Amino acid sequence: MSRHSGSSRQRSHQSRSFDQEPEDLVEQVKSIVTLLYEVVTSCPHEWETYVPSARSAMTALDRIHFFRDPQRYDEQVWMLHGIQDFAYHDADSGCIRDMAEWCQAAWLRILRNNPENVETLTGLGRNWLQRSQATLARIHREEGSDSSSQGSGHLFDFDTAQDSDDDIASPPSDPRRQGPLYVEARGYLQPAVDFYGRAVRSADTLGSTTGDLLALAAESQMSLGNVTGPPGDERHFSHAIRYLRRAEGIPGYTLSIYLQQYLNDYGRYVS
Known part of the structure; x- marks a missing residue:
């Protein structure tokens, strides 16, 4: 799955309400995770600007129980890597703790389906x-x-x-x-x-x-x-x-x- 999309950086980094259908939410979360990949790669010093978007994406995925569906494994892994890399954008200085722990819990949820x-x-x-x-x-x-x-x-x-x-x-x-x-x-x-x-x-x-x-x-x-x-x-x-x-x-x-x-x-x- 590509890490890049045509979503606007200016639009995407804003926190969202996610009052949409599950599939629409998933697509919106994908655009945010794509942006997180880009932030880590190109402008990690701007990470604070994108924390609200990342947390909104996490909330949306939890709301639709996204990590309980074994049929979406590839998407789950791609999203988790993106959010985890963002959480540890400067690992020597620490991490965004709630995001790091959220990723760990999500990995463990996936692991139950295939240990x-x-x-x-x-x-x-x-x-x-x-x-x-x-x-x-x-x-x-x-x-x-x-x-x-x-x-x-x-x-x-x-x-x-x-x-x-x-x-x-x-x-x-x-x-x-x-x-x-x-x-x-x-x-x-x-x-x-x-x-x-x-x-x-x-x-x-x-x-x-x-x-x-x-x-x-x-x-x-x-x-x-x-x-x-x-x-x-x-x-x-x-x-x-x-x-x-x-x-x-x-x-x-x-x-x-x-x-x-x-x-x-x-x-x-x-x-």
Whole structure:
């Protein structure tokens, strides 16, 4: 489904009453979600202007119980991605919390109809991973971590890794990892790891596993490893390396420079 439409930006961003037939509402919501995609892509600094429209769209979809209809799956996923991207337009600074939680609830509603659906599991994993970014960024700012947010904005731990045969990519023991920020980050990242893991297993069963999915699963494991004390951190880093190896082996797929660097630096420590 195209992210673009001929709807007028000036008309579309205004909050609407939605006193229409269900199908008319759906079409109107689609025009708003198209606009949200465009805002995130072209002018994210103007996000506040479009919050009323986004909330009106959410209200309309709830009113017609849109996410209960399994026949509209493709439309549901497209709308959820658009609203979720808007909710996390600047994930390092936080999110529009009610929208992020609404998307999570909608994904879960869809998941009930097909608990092994790869795209739905991936959507949930992405929701939790995006939610963690503000906490990870705050850890980096407030505690002067050597980790840095690069590429997709996730927290990687290259520089603090110990270069030894029995401890791959594991930072020195740090009592701060028991502090509230780290606990909060783990609370967001563990569901991300779980949902991405389920998505990979489902994709493997279907023979449809992609490099992008494996890379996201690896990033969730790496981020969780960065906020977990030893020995649990090593387990997460090892899982990440195995995902990256699989992604690297997919014909035509190329890892990002940061993930390739991680694999090159630490892959030799994982059998």
